[in-house]
Amino acid sequence: xxxxxxxxxxxxxxxxxxxxxxxxxxxxxxxxxxxxxxxxxxxxxxxxxxxxxxxxxxxxxxxxxxxxxxxxxxxxxxxxxxxxxxxxxxxxxxxxxxxxxxxxxxxxxxxxxxxxxxxxxxxxxxxxx
Numbered sequence: 747x748x749x750x751x752x753x754x755x756x757x758x759x760x761x762x763x764x765x766x767x768x769x770x771x772x773x774x775x776x777x778x779x780x781x782x783x784x785x786x787x788x789x790x791x792x793x794x795x796x797x798x799x800x801x802x803x804x805x806x807x808x809x810x811x812x813x814x815x816x817x818x819x820x821x822x823x824x825x826x827x828x829x830x831x832x833x834x835x836x837x838x839x840x841x842x843x844x845x846x847x848x849x850x851x852x853x854x855x856x857x858x859x860x861x862x863x864x865x866x867x868x869x870x871x872x873x874x875x
Contacts (some may be wrong), residue, residue, distance in 0.1 A: 770820035
């Protein structure tokens with residue numbers, strides 16, 4: 747799940763793949779009334795939708811972005827959301843620890859260490875002794 751409510755993740759207006767409507771026609775299953783930016787809004791399925799989302803360039807689709815992963819983003823289209831790793835991550839190499847540090851299983855209080863998330867992986871990098 748990307749967030750508790752789809753509308754909370756997007757700019758004011760209808761979710762991707764839907765368009766605003768003055769009111770929902772009676773019995774229309776593809777229409778709903780919700781709240782966006784503090785106002786009630788009716789949204790109906792956009793039948794002119796261009797297709798499912800895809801990752802830009804050489805981006806790699808993944809199940810979900812890890813919290814804090816700056817190299818992962820979401821693409822949305824036609825009511826579907828796709829997590830994508832940036833093209834730099836698609837080569838299978840992934841990130842490495844910065845120069846002067848070495849990857850460790852977990853940070854400890856004994857030696858300066860930093861944990862970060864990139865390319866769908868969490869790394870703990872400790873200063874070399």
